[in-house]
Amino acid sequence: MSAAPPMGLLLELTHRCPLQCPYCSNPLALERAGVELGTDAWLQVLDQAAALGVLQVHFSGGEPTARKDLAVLVRRAAELQLYGNLITSGVLLDATMLAGLAEAGLDHVQLSFQDVEPTNADRIGGLAGGHARKLVAARLIREARLPLTLNFVIHRQNIARVPQMIGLAEALGAQRVEIAHVQYYGWGLVNRAALLPSRGELDGATAVVEAARERLKGRMNIDYVTPDYHAARPKSCMGGWARRFMNITPSGTALPCHAAETLPGLQFPSVTAMSLAEIWESSPGFMRFRGTEWMAEPCRSCDRREIDWGGCRCQAFALTGDAARTDPACALAPDHAMMAEAVAARGEAPPDFVYRRIGAAIGNS
Amino acid sequence: MSGVPAAARAPGAPDERAVPAFGVGVKFRFDQVRDRWVVLAPERLFIPDAPAVEILKLVDGQRSLGAIVDDLAGRFTAPRAQIATDVAAMLSDLADRGVVRL
Numbered sequence: 001m002s003a004a005p006p007m008g009l010l011l012e013l014t015h016r017c018p019l020q021c022p023y024c025s026n027p028l029a030l031e032r033a034g035v036e037l038g039t040d041a042w043l044q045v046l047d048q049a050a051a052l053g054v055l056q057v058h059f060s061g062g063e064p065t066a067r068k069d070l071a072v073l074v075r076r077a078a079e080l081q082l083y084g085n086l087i088t089s090g091v092l093l094d095a096t097m098l099a100g101l102a103e104a105g106l107d108h109v110q111l112s113f114q115d116v117e118p119t120n121a122d123r124i125g126g127l128a129g130g131h132a133r134k135l136v137a138a139r140l141i142r143e144a145r146l147p148l149t150l151n152f153v154i155h156r157q158n159i160a161r162v163p164q165m166i167g168l169a170e171a172l173g174a175q176r177v178e179i180a181h182v183q184y185y186g187w188g189l190v191n192r193a194a195l196l197p198s199r200g201e202l203d204g205a206t207a208v209v210e211a212a213r214e215r216l217k218g219r220m221n222i223d224y225v226t227p228d229y230h231a232a233r234p235k236s237c238m239g240g241w242a243r244r245f246m247n248i249t250p251s252g253t254a255l256p257c258h259a260a261e262t263l264p265g266l267q268f269p270s271v272t273a274m275s276l277a278e279i280w281e282s283s284p285g286f287m288r289f290r291g292t293e294w295m296a297e298p299c300r301s302c303d304r305r306e307i308d309w310g311g312c313r314c315q316a317f318a319l320t321g322d323a324a325r326t327d328p329a330c331a332l333a334p335d336h337a338m339m340a341e342a343v344a345a346r347g348e349a350p351p352d353f354v355y356r357r358i359g360a361a362i363g364n365s
Numbered sequence: 366m367s368g369v370p371a372a373a374r375a376p377g378a379p380d381e382r383a384v385p386a387f388g389v390g391v392k393f394r395f396d397q398v399r400d401r402w403v404v405l406a407p408e409r410l411f412i413p414d415a416p417a418v419e420i421l422k423l424v425d426g427q428r429s430l431g432a433i434v435d436d437l438a439g440r441f442t443a444p445r446a447q448i449a450t451d452v453a454a455m456l457s458d459l460a461d462r463g464v465v466r467l
Contacts, residue, residue, distance in 0.1 A: 107392065
């Protein structure tokens, strides 16, 4: 039986980025510019993705606008009727680049902010003047008539300002805003104590989002992503392992999620060695946790096994050392107590950030 | 399009003169691989069921809600009032989610 085709494809075009956010979704072992795929290889990926059934392509990074060939890739995606989404920090954008991307057929821009308070935003992102440049970028995106989503990653050092974040999205003319709690693997896990909110802080943010959703219904959508550490049930990570998404690293390694390379013993093929269809349908790494066959108890007999698909494999491995265990985020998991222990251990004052830099993380030599 | 409770339809039902259009950044297209119509939106996509596809095919930013209902009433056997109620309910729901504007 062949797998249903993927819906979305995330291209990490580069790991280069002017920002150094301490919760970056890129791996601790960042790939250097010299190993990045060339334009032709990325064009081939897009062609194969469309043939396979991918519907949406996310041009991401690192900072994707650091790639000189971004508009060429966007144009090919548009020709293939792939819905093209740019995920950007905005700090390298200018009017000329945006006009080129709009003309090439880009469908949507997701612009990240680190906070609404400029000094704190620049401190979190690790780039002086970054926040001011993002405000300019938002205006330029609207002037290029591109649909805009604002993305705020929230944590204990900015969570008090969720109301102002939603207000900024309204003021900048965004159609959508994402209020996304940090997900704690990779850099986020390294910086967990500096980022993890308390239960009270989480509940306060949730209440603000729910009220704003009601007020803004039909005008602006709010997507809200909660942190696992206060949850009773795990998230449906990636909509299930290798069920909906594929991620490709700058050097062309195809992954079921952006953190999958942290799992030991799994081999993930390069798009330069194998077609996307072969990788999706038959590579052992993609098949390893697809569906429910791999599950042990309590997942195996759980009536939610096809709702949350056992939660996050990378989180299960990072916290328990076994990628096939139930995600500790689940209250039914034998390891669930470690989530509350992590919250208790976060300390009164947040420790300093370990910024996302090549070679910065412990164990990343 | 059934299953919408009557109480949920009546208040705030859209005017038949309203002209529905797709929301900003929303695309509705046929996917050859799945042999299905799909709605693509920022960070979201969904595969509408057959009745929704018939309605969405008529959403072009020019036809009024009333004209969409007339078109469907001419092709399907259900009473016009029933079709009007169902179309309004579905488009109102999609408008709340930002997929269409009414």
